[in-house]
Amino acid sequence: MRKRQRSMFRRLGLSCLLIWPLFAMAATANNAAPTPPMGWNSWNHFGAKVTADDVRHAADELVASGMAAAGYRYVIIDDGWQGSRDANGVLHPNAKFPDMKALADYVHGKGLKFGIYSSPGEHTCGGFTGSYGHEAQDAKTFAGWGVDYLKYDLCSFRTRLKGKSLADQTAMMQAAYRKMHEALEATGRPVVYALCSYGWGRVWEWGAEVGANLWRSTIDIEPGYQSMMFNAQAQQGLERWAGPGHWNDPDMLEIGNQGMDNPDMERTHMSLWALLAAPLIAGNDLAAMSGDTRSVLTNPEVLAVDQDSRGAQGRRVWQEGPVQLWAKPLADGTLAVGLVNTLDHPLDATLDFKALGLAGAVPARDLWQRRDLGLIDATHTFDVPAFGVVLLKMGKSATH
Structure with missing residues (x-):
């Protein structure tokens, strides 16, 4: 991995387990699906x-x-x-x-x-x-x-x-x-x-x-x-x-x-x-x-x-009981984050910034409500519906 790429991951605070691949695998598939069909x-x-x-x-x-x-x-x-x-x-x-x-x-x-x-x-x-x-x-x-x-x-x-x-x-x-x-x-x-x-x-x-x-x-x-x-x-x-x-x-x-x-x-x-x-x-x-x-x-x-052009597949990065945290790095340097409630009743939940590789306060946008949330940190509380999700875009260019 190039030094520049390693330093980028260090800035994000991502552990080796959270580093998504650079898709160097050999493949003979045609180029008919550059993004998921x-x-x-x-x-x-x-x-x-x-x-x-x-x-x-x-x-x-x-x-x-x-x-x-x-x-x-x-x-x-x-x-x-x-x-x-x-x-x-x-x-x-x-x-x-x-x-x-x-x-x-x-x-x-x-x-x-x-x-x-x-x-x-x-x-x-x-x-x-x-x-x-x-x-x-x-x-x-x-x-x-x-x-x-x-x-x-x-x-x-x-x-x-x-x-x-x-x-x-x-x-x-x-x-x-x-x-x-x-x-x-x-x-x-x-x-x-x-x-x-x-x-x-x-x-x-x-x-x-x-x-x-x-x-x-x-x-x-x-x-x-x-x-x-x-x-x-x-x-x-x-x-x-x-x-x-x-x-x-x-x-x-x-x-x-x-x-x-x-x-x-x-x-x-x-x-x-x-x-x-x-x-x-x-x-x-x-x-x-x-x-x-x-x-x-x-x-x-x-x-x-x-459909993000980077093509990275996200993953579950943290779980506490019924609450799951999913993340996917995007081509513009931001992070898509899903906070999932697997219970049949609503829950209050916060984000584990360490698991996300984030620190301090960062800009966030709610993608389902389609509104900017301003700067949020690890103390920000979300109301997550039963069997529901909060889907965010987080990082320097997350807001519109």
């Missing part, structure tokens, strides 16, 4: 019943709601679109998707990007046709349709891993995922490549090396506070594998879905994903979205934390 995926709301009309309406709503303007670019069809292969092995969509090229053109016509889903196995999670043995063929088909994003879900490929050693399982997954990456690269079309292996094989250690831009590092998220918190906390220690072009993925957003439709829970969910530099892939019913949900998903100051 933002978009909408069909699965959380529609499941395998999704139709082409549902996708068109989602594209319409992304634009009408202001989400597209806020940065949500990708409209992703998850499982359930696949039909069968013809005599030449070409995969065709099922009757719910009569013209995939036309659908992609519609999405592109809205100024958005088009995403799709497949599996390295013979079948997808929903039992539809996977890409096993047809990787190059499917990549060409996807490119011909105008696909900009591929979610590649392990699913039935796991049956091939049974009885193998952990080392062999990992090698097989790497080979399968690399094969599709190479097939996508051969088409010449830039495609964001998203692996879904639920953390199998410590995917964060090699995801970038097989060409992925993001990889699922946890089990599937469910629409509930405990599931959301589990996936967030499972990112601890993975910071050094995240950075521009390659991201840890704690799964899609459940904001706006039943079970995660309390505004305080929604703000906590969004705050943690922003602090984690996580992909922001919404999964709610966009047509029925409440004003509160829309404001959570489109708050520009919170989105700026997630």
